[in-house]
Amino acid sequence: MDLNFNREEEEFRQKVRRFLEENMPKSGLVGTGREGREDKAWLEKSKAWQRKLHEAGYVALAWPKEYGGQAMDPVRQTIVNDEMVRANAPYLAGGSGLGMLGPTLISWGTEEQKKRYLPKILTAEEIWCQGYSEPGSGSDLASLRTRAEIVGDEFVVNGQKVWTSGAQYADMMFCLVRTDPEAPKHRGISYILIDMHTPGITVRPLVQMTGDRGFNEVFFDNVRVPRKNLVGKLNEGWIVANATLFHERNMLGSATGSAQRFNRLLAIAKKIKRGGRALTEDPVFRQRLADLEIRVEAMRYHSLRQLTDQIRGKNPGVEGWINKLVGTELNHDLATAAMEAMGDYSMLSRDDGAALDHGYWPYEWMFSLGLVIGGGTSHIQKNIIAERGLKMPKSR
Numbered sequence: 001m002d003l004n005f006n007r008e009e010e011e012f013r014q015k016v017r018r019f020l021e022e023n024m025p026k027s028g029l030v031g032t033g034r035e036g037r038e039d040k041a042w043l044e045k046s047k048a049w050q051r052k053l054h055e056a057g058y059v060a061l062a063w064p065k066e067y068g069g070q071a072m073d074p075v076r077q078t079i080v081n082d083e084m085v086r087a088n089a090p091y092l093a094g095g096s097g098l099g100m101l102g103p104t105l106i107s108w109g110t111e112e113q114k115k116r117y118l119p120k121i122l123t124a125e126e127i128w129c130q131g132y133s134e135p136g137s138g139s140d141l142a143s144l145r146t147r148a149e150i151v152g153d154e155f156v157v158n159g160q161k162v163w164t165s166g167a168q169y170a171d172m173m174f175c176l177v178r179t180d181p182e183a184p185k186h187r188g189i190s191y192i193l194i195d196m197h198t199p200g201i202t203v204r205p206l207v208q209m210t211g212d213r214g215f216n217e218v219f220f221d222n223v224r225v226p227r228k229n230l231v232g233k234l235n236e237g238w239i240v241a242n243a244t245l246f247h248e249r250n251m252l253g254s255a256t257g258s259a260q261r262f263n264r265l266l267a268i269a270k271k272i273k274r275g276g277r278a279l280t281e282d283p284v285f286r287q288r289l290a291d292l293e294i295r296v297e298a299m300r301y302h303s304l305r306q307l308t309d310q311i312r313g314k315n316p317g318v319e320g321w322i323n324k325l326v327g328t329e330l331n332h333d334l335a336t337a338a339m340e341a342m343g344d345y346s347m348l349s350r351d352d353g354a355a356l357d358h359g360y361w362p363y364e365w366m367f368s369l370g371l372v373i374g375g376g377t378s379h380i381q382k383n384i385i386a387e388r389g390l391k392m393p394k395s396r
């Protein structure tokens with residue numbers, strides 16, 4: 001088994017690295033890119049950054065050529081993703097379209113939908129949000145109640161979504177609605193595309209514990225959506241919804257991202273002293289670092305295994321859920337270790353001049369906790385892995 005990238009791939013990596021060094025925005029977009037998302041100036045800068053990446057050929061490399069992709073093998077996309085994380089490149093405003101809706105439409109969309117939506121996802125001309133969760137329907141997503149009635153050539157949508165990330169600036173939403181209230185709960189759901197500028201939509205930002213306004217409540221009051229915006233078959237949206245969830249889970253855990261965080265943790269542990277010596281010399285903390293590094297390394301091999309499966313065209317299975325479960329928990333554990341290492345200094349945020357490591361860790365600790373929940377909580381991932389991966393009896 002050869003776990004190395006070949007010569008052409010390494011040359012490609014160097015090219016991407018140089019591009020990022022020369023072109024990455026130097027100001028106005030923070031590295032993690034998670035802050036200030038309610039700010040219009042941030043949005044415009046983030047869109048411009050995505051356009052630049054797209055023009056250079058570094059966005060959605062594996063998408064088919066007829067929809068603006070390059071039909072490349074998944075290795076190139078992985079290399080670009082890794083280099084973006086390594087360079088601490090800003091988050092892309094069009095991330096939900098690129099990572100979730102785009103791949104779903106490629107498999108499930110009509111030709112008209114693919115031609116209409118995919119090119120504008122690539123150029124960040126249209127920003128998407130995900131309208132799945134509702135009050136009372138998170139883990140039990142299939143219990144959702146937002147209703148869409150068919151009237152002539154349109155759906156008329158009424159109801160409420162919640163925790164909708166980026167809805168405050170999104171142009172479009174991929175949304176789950178109940179189209180047959182009489183059917184068993186997984187059956188009467190449809191997957192539709194809603195223009196967020198349609199009359200009857202109200203978006204109310206929610207403030208997260210990080211202080212960001214990352215997600216929102218979205219209310220629908222007789223919102224009219226053309227029938228041609230249905231993806232997949234009427235009342236059979238659950239299967240399309242799961243395709244999107246798979247892509248989302250894959251997006252949320254990045255082995256390179258965890259390795260970056262580990263290195264950052266190591267760097268502060270070398271500087272912080274306990275009992276007259278650096279934390280890296282403290283036997284108890286060393287044990288903890290070793291445990292975390294083993295998990296980071298295991299995730300690296302796991303992601304290589306997933307990549308191999310993708311190259312071989314094997315259907316993505318339980319590995320995606322493992323990626324989400326282990327990757328997001330690992331990131332939170334890395335942040336927890338850093339917070340404990342910093343002791344009282346862990347209280348100081350980015351605005352405080354005395355904060356260690358520029359106040360990165362308190363923010364990261366709170367944000368990474370959100371990702372353990374978003375995209376399906378750890379408990380739910382464990383249930384799925386047990387039932388579908390290990391074929392254990394269903395939980396009640």
Ligand SMILES: Cc1cc2nc3c(=O)[nH]c(=O)nc-3n(C[C@H](O)[C@H](O)[C@H](O)COP(=O)(O)OP(=O)(O)OC[C@H]3O[C@@H](n4cnc5c(N)ncnc54)[C@H](O)[C@@H]3O)c2cc1C
Nearest residue numbers: 130131132133138139163164165370373374375376377379
């Ligand atoms: C940062 C962030 C961003 C998000 N962005 C979006 C978005 O853009 N669009 C969107 O639609 N949603 C979004 N969400 C919502 C997310 O999908 C839900 O929060 C998640 O699915 C959990 O649902 P819930 O919050 O209703 O919790 P609940 O389902 O009420 O769960 C509460 C607790 O009970 C546990 N639990 C529930 N059922 C079971 C079970 N069967 N077995 C074991 N334990 C169980 C859960 O693990 C959890 O600990 C986001 C959430 C976060 C945190």
